[in-house]
Amino acid sequence: xxxxxxxxxxxxxxHSLSPMATSAAFGSRLLPxxxxxxxxxxxxxxxxxxxxxxxLRSSPFVSRLFLNQKRTSVxxxxxxxxxxxxxxxxxxxxxxxxxxxEDIKELLKTNFCHPILVRLGWHDAGTYNKNIEEWPQRGGTxxxxxxxxxxxxxxxxxxxxxxxxxQPIKEKYSGVTYAxxxxxxxxxxxxxxxxxxxxxxxxxxxxSAPEQCPEEGRLPDAGPPSPADHLRQVFYRMGLNDxxxxxxSGAHTLGRSRPERSGWGKPETKYTKDGPGAPGxxxxxxxxxxxxxxxxxxxxxxxxxxxxxxxxxxxxxxxPSFRVYAEKYAEDQEAFxxxxxxxxxxxxxxxxxxxxxEGIVLDxxxxxxxxxxxxxxxxxxxxxxxxxxxxxxxxxxxxxxxxSPDKPLQSNYFLNIMIVIAVLAFLTSLVGN
Ligand code: HEM
Numbered sequence: 001x002x003x004x005x006x007x008x009x010x011x012x013x014x015h016s017l018s019p020m021a022t023s024a025a026f027g028s029r030l031l032p033x034x035x036x037x038x039x040x041x042x043x044x045x046x047x048x049x050x051x052x053x054x055x056l057r058s059s060p061f062v063s064r065l066f067l068n069q070k071r072t073s074v075x076x077x078x079x080x081x082x083x084x085x086x087x088x089x090x091x092x093x094x095x096x097x098x099x100x101x102e103d104i105k106e107l108l109k110t111n112f113c114h115p116i117l118v119r120l121g122w123h124d125a126g127t128y129n130k131n132i133e134e135w136p137q138r139g140g141t142x143x144x145x146x147x148x149x150x151x152x153x154x155x156x157x158x159x160x161x162x163x164x165x166x167q168p169i170k171e172k173y174s175g176v177t178y179a180x181x182x183x184x185x186x187x188x189x190x191x192x193x194x195x196x197x198x199x200x201x202x203x204x205x206x207x208s209a210p211e212q213c214p215e216e217g218r219l220p221d222a223g224p225p226s227p228a229d230h231l232r233q234v235f236y237r238m239g240l241n242d243x244x245x246x247x248x249s250g251a252h253t254l255g256r257s258r259p260e261r262s263g264w265g266k267p268e269t270k271y272t273k274d275g276p277g278a279p280g281x282x283x284x285x286x287x288x289x290x291x292x293x294x295x296x297x298x299x300x301x302x303x304x305x306x307x308x309x310x311x312x313x314x315x316x317x318x319x320p321s322f323r324v325y326a327e328k329y330a331e332d333q334e335a336f337x338x339x340x341x342x343x344x345x346x347x348x349x350x351x352x353x354x355x356x357x358e359g360i361v362l363d364x365x366x367x368x369x370x371x372x373x374x375x376x377x378x379x380x381x382x383x384x385x386x387x388x389x390x391x392x393x394x395x396x397x398x399x400x401x402x403x404s405p406d407k408p409l410q411s412n413y414f415l416n417i418m419i420v421i422a423v424l425a426f427l428t429s430l431v432g433n
Contacts, residue, residue: 090355090356091177091179091202091205091206091355092175092176092177092202092360093175093176094360096173096176097180097360097362098362099172099173100169100173100184101188103172103173104166104185105188105192108189111165111277112277112289113162113189114190114192114193114254114289114291115189115254115256116158116159116161117162117166117186118189118190118251118254118255119159119162119255120159120163120166121182121186121347122347124140124141124144124145124179124183125140125141125347125348125351126218126219126220126234126238126350127214127351128140128218128238128351129214129218129237129238129351130237130238130239135353136207136212136351139214139218139351140350140351140352141179141182141183141350141351142204142205142206142212142351143177143178143179143181143182143207144210144212144214145178145182146178147209147210148210150210151163154216155216155219158258158261158262162185166181166182166185177204177206179204179205179352180202180203183202184200186344186348187200189254190251190291193254194290194291195291195292195337195341196337196340197341198344198345199345200348201361202360202362203359203360205352218237219234220234220235222310222312223312227311227314228315228318228319231245232245238350239350240343240347242321242322242325244343244347245316246316246325246326247339247340247343248340248344248347249312249313249316250293250336251340251344252295253284253285253288253293253294254289255283256280256281256283256288257281257282257283257308258280258281258282264308266306267280268280268282269283269306270306271283271288271306271307272288276289282306282307282308283308284298284299284309286304293330293332293333293336293337296326296327296329296330299316300326325339
């Protein structure tokens with residue numbers, strides 16, 4: 001099944017037949033039994049085992065092994081073995097997702113392309129129609145925006161540049177779907193620009209052919225006759241509410257509008273004439289690569305001619321229901337970040353078909369091991385729960401020796417030395433007697 005890329009993108013990828021694609025399709029848990037046995041014989045520790053796997057998976061020999069295993073499992077199924085016993089691969093490979101995220105961070109460092117990546121993720125998601133049950137007809141985050149036919153929709157003007165930026169990463173990590181890559185890039189860009197951490201999950205299945213793209217016209221217009229009605233019509237169709245409309249509009253804290261693309265904005269302003277990135281366009285905020293709540297402050301004040309306010313931005317302070325949130329976000333960045341993170345995560349899941357169905361959550365690697373939680377039952381006789389005062393007493397006893405019931409007791413070297421000295425003194429006195 002070949003994925004057709006826009007003809008103006010230089011290279012073509014296939015999902016299923018290249019060694020890379022094949023190796024990526026199998027997660028570490030899907031190591032063929034021969035390789036598993038070798039690893040077990042070598043007694044590799046789990047981390048080294050998984051990194052060895054990465055090397056193994058990129059070897060053409062092992063790729064062939066994977067291919068053979070896949071064929072074998074099909075053969076077994078055909079003979080009537082349970083399909084459940086066949087190896088299962090998810091839509092995206094968790095290790096490759098993590099590596100792709102690192103590559104996206106590098107890309108952001110050199111290209112300052114945060115805004116366009118956020119817009120790309122949003123435009124793949126924003127075609128969702130909650131009234132259509134079938135996938136992929138319902139639209140949403142299914143990677144359909146990679147096809148030329150959809151990229152050519154007027155609302156998507158310029159987004160081919162975002163796809164070009166991501167294409168080398170897609171080629172490097174063929175075990176990551178386009179749908180996941182677009183959303184990963186968008187969430188990573190928001191976070192990298194100083195925005196909130198978005199509670200993302202992955203495992204989105206890609207559509208496979210341009211015929212599966214949604215029809216043109218599902219995304220919002222910037223200057224409709226009645227902006228509030230229009231925003232509600234479009235966003236309610238996606239299953240989003242007024243709070244989410246306002247919070248998500250706050251993404252315009254990043255980026256610029258370019259008249260040659262959307263028809264909106266000035267060709268350049270004092271904030272955009274020197275870039276970074278390609279100069280020009282009109283931004284909504286002065287620091288348009290920083291994710292903060294300045295969008296709401298600026299469209300409320302409307303003092304600076306060089307800053308953009310689209311009709312659909314202005315309405316956030318004109319419409320009484322939208323205004324409640326817009327005012328709140330202008331005052332309180334923390335409230336904006338909280339609501340934005342939730343709304344962005346929801347947007348990123350619209351219409352998606354997840355494999356596995358519960359999705360894949362990437363740990364960010366920064367999380368420290370969490371100390372053991374206080375579990376009263378551990379300290380009780382099993383007959384009844386400890387009283388609060390008893391829990392406090394136990395906690396105090398732990399803390400007195402520098403520990404905590406929430407984490408393992410650290411050894412106290414001074415105390416240990418004192419005990420050794422006391423024991424030696426006791427033994428010496430015994431010998432002396
Ligand atoms: C509320 C309805 C919305 C309308 C009418 C709208 C309209 C637009 C327009 C006209 C542009 C300029 C495109 C160009 O000329 O290159 C733009 C850019 C942008 N939009 Fe929106 N947008 C909306 C909602 C959103 C949402 C929900 C998000 C993200 C969650 C978003 C993120 C962005 C970003 C980051 C850019 C800057 C892109 C760049 O600098 O390349 N927009 N939008």
